[in-house]
Amino acid sequence: MLDITANTPEFDPAYASQAAFRALMECMARPGQIRSLKGVDAPAPFAPATAALIKSLADYETPLWLDPAFAAAPQAAEWIRFHTGAPLVGDPAAAAFALIGNARALPGFAQFAQGTSEYPDRSTTLIVQIEAFSGDAITLKGPGIKTAQRLAATPLPADFAARMKDNRALFPRGIDLVFVAGTDIAALPRSVMIEER
Numbered sequence: 001m002l003d004i005t006a007n008t009p010e011f012d013p014a015y016a017s018q019a020a021f022r023a024l025m026e027c028m029a030r031p032g033q034i035r036s037l038k039g040v041d042a043p044a045p046f047a048p049a050t051a052a053l054i055k056s057l058a059d060y061e062t063p064l065w066l067d068p069a070f071a072a073a074p075q076a077a078e079w080i081r082f083h084t085g086a087p088l089v090g091d092p093a094a095a096a097f098a099l100i101g102n103a104r105a106l107p108g109f110a111q112f113a114q115g116t117s118e119y120p121d122r123s124t125t126l127i128v129q130i131e132a133f134s135g136d137a138i139t140l141k142g143p144g145i146k147t148a149q150r151l152a153a154t155p156l157p158a159d160f161a162a163r164m165k166d167n168r169a170l171f172p173r174g175i176d177l178v179f180v181a182g183t184d185i186a187a188l189p190r191s192v193m194i195e196e197r
Contacts, residue, residue, distance in 0.1 A: 016040070020049075020056040024178065027187035032140045032149035034133055039183040043075040045101040047129050049180045051079075054127075057097060060085035065092045065112075065124070069101030092124065100128040104155045109167055112175050120172040123190075127178045130154060133186065139195035140188070142168075148195065151186060153179050164194045 016038055023037040039048020040055055058064060064086045070076050076099075080086055089095050092111045100106055106128060115123035135154035138161060141147075157163070167174045167190055174190030 016052065017056040020052040023185060024053060024056070024187065027178070027185055028144075028176070028189050030144045030149075031142065031188055031192040032145065032151035032186060034151075034184050034186045036184050042079050043073065045069050045073055045129070046076060046079070047180045047182055049183045049185050050099065050127055050129055052183075053178065053180070053185070054080065054086075054097070054099070055083055058084040058086040060087070062086045062096045063089045063094055065089050065095035065098040067098065067100045067102060067105070067107065069105075070099045095124050098124050098126045100126055103128050103130045103153075104157065106157050106160075109163055109175050114170055114175065115173045117173065120174075123173065123175050125176045125178065127180060129180050130156075132181050133179070133184060140192050141195055142192045144189075145192075151188075153181075153186070161194045164188065164192070168193050 020037050023035040027033060027035050037049055037052055040051035041048070042051035064080060066076065066088060077088055080088065092098055092107065093113045095112065098112060112124035112126065113122060115121060130153050132154050133152055135152050137150040137152040140149040140151060171190055176190055177188040179186045
């Protein structure tokens, strides 16, 4: 008889959720460092790590916003509702998390909740799917980085460095970003600074 209480990779959703959350926290604490996590099967356009993060982070009290790439796939919304119960919102500023399936069309950061001076945590975290952690690298500095950290992510909008500079100027307000490529993730919290070339 199969013991479904056994701690096995085949049946351990709690462990998988904790592992995804822990990987995300490590990425937030060390901006630009890439971590791998066990992905979750989900319909397109989900990357495996995006699905794992959403299963770990979202519940019925967590409003999600979907970019056009995700919104155009009804099976994505159905998967979110079934696995998390999270409400989908049409206003990006009302979202706790925003799923971005097309990094080339990354919306302007000002569209999302920036938090307040009293409650900076009431901001939107963007989960941005990219093609790969490769290409032209940016140099990161700030808390959690000993001297400097390089991060390559493809694709990024041409004005990405300027956006991040404006975002940093809002600190402690501002948005946080999580990049996802397959089962790999990296984070750029609002505290990070991008070094000018």
